[in-house]
Amino acid sequence: MARSLVTSESNIIGVIMPNVASNFYGDIVSGIEDVSYENGFTVIINHSGINRSRIYESINMMAGRRVDGLIIVSVELRDREIDLLESLNIPYILLSTISERAEAPYIKVDDFEASYAAVKYLINKGHQSIACIGGNPEDKISGIPRIEGYKKALKESGINIDPIKIQYGDYSFDAGKEAMEKLIKETEITSAFCVSDDVALGGIYSAYASGLNVPNDLSIIGYDNSRISYMSVPPLTTVSQPFYEMGKDGCKSVIGAIRNKSKIQSKVIPFEIVERDSVKNI
Numbered sequence: 150m151a152r153s154l155v156t157s158e159s160n161i162i163g164v165i166m167p168n169v170a171s172n173f174y175g176d177i178v179s180g181i182e183d184v185s186y187e188n189g190f191t192v193i194i195n196h197s198g199i200n201r202s203r204i205y206e207s208i209n210m211m212a213g214r215r216v217d218g219l220i221i222v223s224v225e226l227r228d229r230e231i232d233l234l235e236s237l238n239i240p241y242i243l244l245s246t247i248s249e250r251a252e253a254p255y256i257k258v259d260d261f262e263a264s265y266a267a268v269k270y271l272i273n274k275g276h277q278s279i280a281c282i283g284g285n286p287e288d289k290i291s292g293i294p295r296i297e298g299y300k301k302a303l304k305e306s307g308i309n310i311d312p313i314k315i316q317y318g319d320y321s322f323d324a325g326k327e328a329m330e331k332l333i334k335e336t337e338i339t340s341a342f343c344v345s346d347d348v349a350l351g352g353i354y355s356a357y358a359s360g361l362n363v364p365n366d367l368s369i370i371g372y373d374n375s376r377i378s379y380m381s382v383p384p385l386t387t388v389s390q391p392f393y394e395m396g397k398d399g400c401k402s403v404i405g406a407i408r409n410k411s412k413i414q415s416k417v418i419p420f421e422i423v424e425r426d427s428v429k430n431i
Contacts, residue, residue: 160190162403163216165207167223168196173346173375173392177222177244180396188404190217197224204230212237218403220244225290226253240406242413244399245390246290254413256399260291263388263420264298267370268342270386270422272306275431276340276368279303280314282328282352283344292317295344295372311336320344325351333359339431340368346375349385353427364429374423383426390420 162185166174178194185192193214197204201224208230211219219234219241226234226243231250234241243255271279281299285292296315303310313336318324325348332338333355343349349371353363361367363383371378374389395418402413 158217158407159215161214161216162190162192162400163211163214163219164192164194165197165204165211165219165221165224166194167201168198173373173390174222176376176392177396177399180393180398181220181400182396184397184400184404190404201225205233208233208237212239217407220399220403221246223291225288226250240403240413242399242402244395245392249289254402254415256395256402256416256418258390258420259417260294261298261301263390264295264342264344264372265302266298266420266422267372267388268299268302269306271340271342271368271370271428272302272308274340274368274428277308278314278338278340279308280316280328280332280336280338280341281344282316282332282341283318283320283324283348285319286317292344299342314338318348320347322347322351322354324348326355328352329355330359333361338367340370340428343369343371346371346373346378346381346385346387348372349387349427350377350381353381353385364427368428368431370422370428378423379425381427386425386428387423388420389423391418394418 182192195207197207204224221243223245226248231253245257247255284296300310316328329352343352349369352369356363356367371385371387374387378385378387406413
């Protein structure tokens, strides 16, 4: 406190994230906290409301707390919010999200390429009837790129895109559960690409409830490699995003900008497919 009075610094990093139940946020926050505490900073967290309803107020609240830097996780920012961030003159970075405004720095995986790779993985295992579960077609940040990556993989392999096999939704267990129930009733599939691990677990639940075995009757690949992915039955094959490293890198970038008055550079980080037991060759 005494130091902050002398330097006009609070030694606080603010984190704004969605208030939705998803399993990967904990790893991002762990990375942020580890780097913060190693460098003498504390962390405060605020939620942006349902469907980003409080994001503007959250940014204002963080400014009121005099945070030295700000990290925004998985929230779509529009011009109003970017204008506010730029006016505050504090370092900030976006994690697992992106803005159409070039001045907003970010760290994220290329969702289009990652989803394309996941569906190509299924195709290479012999699957031709592949569903896409979850993803909001109005979400420019993650939803549209993941859906379009799915479509590109099918087109390149000469597989027709069947609208019934694309079940839109969000990134939750319930979305996966409801989508899989509908797919089982309305069409036949051998595999499904799910836009999150939570969605994949919902799909597995509905498959078993309908008497289908994963992977013998139905293969499923997830997206995230969150902690639940290796706890599921069967353990989930999934696209791995390095969330802990994302949190660490983002926090290092913000602290570097605070101390050196430097500009934060955007970064696209690599993904990988982690093979477990939810996909089989056919």
